[in-house]
Amino acid sequence: MKIVVVGATGTIGKAIVAKLEQEHTVITASRKGADIAVDMTSIASIQAMYEQVGKIDALVIAAGAAYFGPLTGMTPEDNEQSIDGKLKGQMNLVLLGMEHVNDGGSFTLVTGIMMDDPIRQGASAAMVNGGIRAFVKSAAIELPRAIRINSVSPNVLQESWDKYADFFVGFNPVPVERVAQAFVKSVLGGQTGQNYEVY
């Protein structure tokens, strides 16, 4: 399989690439430091990426910036960061990518535990996660040529616990390897319309 991983340089992205590249051709994409430079907030950049990679079997997204900050004082512009980044970015990768994915191929998007188990300062990010989950469930019934679509919803990572423990009080962080394994299930398995909770 020929698989593009967007956000390949992040903690989750690296773990996904490590698993998939053992038996597949993986093309890494990221803002910088990957095979292909892509800015998922830009339609032109997404289109350029697809033109560069040609036909693919799977697109995996492990990227997308969202706004974190107190609800009181959050401005429409703050919230827009989440919408432009993780929400529209991922949806546009699907909308503009459908024709580039081979028959029976797949899209795998990323959501996150905050939509189910809210934390302070996470309302804007939770919105994105819930939006992507619903989009995936609905898009699955319409994708042509047996193309599948799923999302993975990670808990906070053990690998990022030092940085985020104060935000995710009382959470039980999970190893990134388990999260990457859910992406593998989406890419190589047969399911569609699912949101894999790695909680």
Next chain:
Amino acid sequence: MKIVVVGATGTIGKAIVAKLEQEHTVITASRKGADIAVDMTSIASIQAMYEQVGKIDALVIAAGAAYFGPLTGMTPEDNEQSIDGKLKGQMNLVLLGMEHVNDGGSFTLVTGIMMDDPIRQGASAAMVNGGIRAFVKSAAIELPRAIRINSVSPNVLQESWDKYADFFVGFNPVPVERVAQAFVKSVLGGQTGQNYEVY
């Protein structure tokens, strides 16, 4: 209570107003034909509405345009209609309205059944519904001064069945009165962070 209903001229809005105005002061808002003209896609228009109404006890939203159309061929711009209308519109009514809502007041937003029970051509609208549900659940833990927030997720209405039956094949439409009753529960009840499914 002093209650503002945005989208008061629609089928659901009218039914909400009919119930609430029996014992409360209801101010209707809509693009046109209501006490106050408001365009929820415009930050300036939302701000003008809040300045006009002063302090309120509850904001109810029964409005928000979303894009319907086949996933194949849906453009980023098509999807943007849903984001600008029903998603950002509702979120901005909350973000810009917090300071105008009295202690113990409430926000009630609107989602929809397509996020749980997808229909063809509904992927963009489903995204909005899922995003709002997650935002509501998360915002509820952060709202100050005992302000509550919920959403109502209506099934297709019996009153709109002639128009939408071909899209909602096999659904069992519900009377608008049941949907309005869920809004009443949100405004006058004690719960927060809920998405009331009227399925």
